Amino acid sequence: MVQVRVVALAVDSGSQPVVLLKPILDEPGSGKILPIWIGAQEATSILIATEGAQAPRPLTHDLMKSLLEAVQAELERVDVTRIEEGTFYAEMTLQTRDGRLVLDARPSDAIALAARVDAPIWVSDDLLEAAGVADETEVTGSLGEEAQLDEFNRFLEEVDPEDFQG
Numbered sequence: 001m002v003q004v005r006v007v008a009l010a011v012d013s014g015s016q017p018v019v020l021l022k023p024i025l026d027e028p029g030s031g032k033i034l035p036i037w038i039g040a041q042e043a044t045s046i047l048i049a050t051e052g053a054q055a056p057r058p059l060t061h062d063l064m065k066s067l068l069e070a071v072q073a074e075l076e077r078v079d080v081t082r083i084e085e086g087t088f089y090a091e092m093t094l095q096t097r098d099g100r101l102v103l104d105a106r107p108s109d110a111i112a113l114a115a116r117v118d119a120p121i122w123v124s125d126d127l128l129e130a131a132g133v134a135d136e137t138e139v140t141g142s143l144g145e146e147a148q149l150d151e152f153n154r155f156l157e158e159v160d161p162e163d164f165q166g
Contacts, residue, residue: 001079001122001124001125002021002023002122002123002125003023003024003025003116003120003121003122004021004024004034004080004121004122004123005021005022005024005121006018006019006020006021006046006050006111006115006121007020007022007033009022009043009046009047009050012037016037017037017038017040017042017043018034018035018036018037018038019035019036019038019041019043019046019107019108019111020033020034020035020036020156021033021034021035021036021080021111021121021123022034022089023123023128024061025081026135027139028135028137029135029136030135031134031135032128032132032133032134032135033132033133033134033135034080034127034128034131034133035131035133036080036088036107036108036121038107038108038110040057040083041060042106042108042111042112042130043108044059044107045059045060045110045112046108046112046115049061049112049115049116050115060109061109061112061113061114061116064109064113064116064127065113065116065117066075068094068117070098071097072096072097073094073095073096073097073163074095074117075092075094075102075113075117075119076093076094076095076100076119077092077093077114077119077120077121077122078090078092078093078105078107078110078111078113078114078119078120078121078122079091079092079122079123079124080107080110080121080122080124080127081094081124081127082124082126082127083127083130083131087105088107088111088127088131089104089107090105090106090107090111091103091104091105091110092105092113123161158161
């Protein structure tokens with residue numbers, strides 16, 4: 001397993017949201033990025049959490065965080081474990097009063113919750129190798145965040161979600 005971070009949320013050429021995960025120790029422009037296609041609501045929830053913003057009313061993942069706090073449980077980690085027939089799978093490991101509990105989860109929901117509680121996100125080495133794409137973004141002193149986002153979006157326009165089916 002390799003620990004990853006959310007490096008970006010983007011939209012592909014078909015207007016489908018994609019969360020991009022990258023190993024935390026890899027420099028921009030090196031290694032691999034794991035693109036996971038997600039729903040619009042989950043993308044919004046992840047974006048709100050990663051930017052430290054607040055929705056006017058609690059979102060589903062805010063409720064999940066509140067439930068964990070109410071039952072005195074903690075999200076220890078999220079593991080994105082595999083892809084089968086184009087569907088990604090994840091597990092959430094919770095520490096509860098009764099011990100450790102591992103739950104099956106959609107990666108988008110697990111990532112949205114992890115972003116709210118600062119839990120680490122991990123990806124299977126095999127999954128990153130099989131479904132990851134080379135991070136070919138150019139990194140120069142003059143390339144700003146907006147230019148990097150434009151470059152990611154160009155990449156996403158050329159990629160097909162079917163390329164990542166198991």
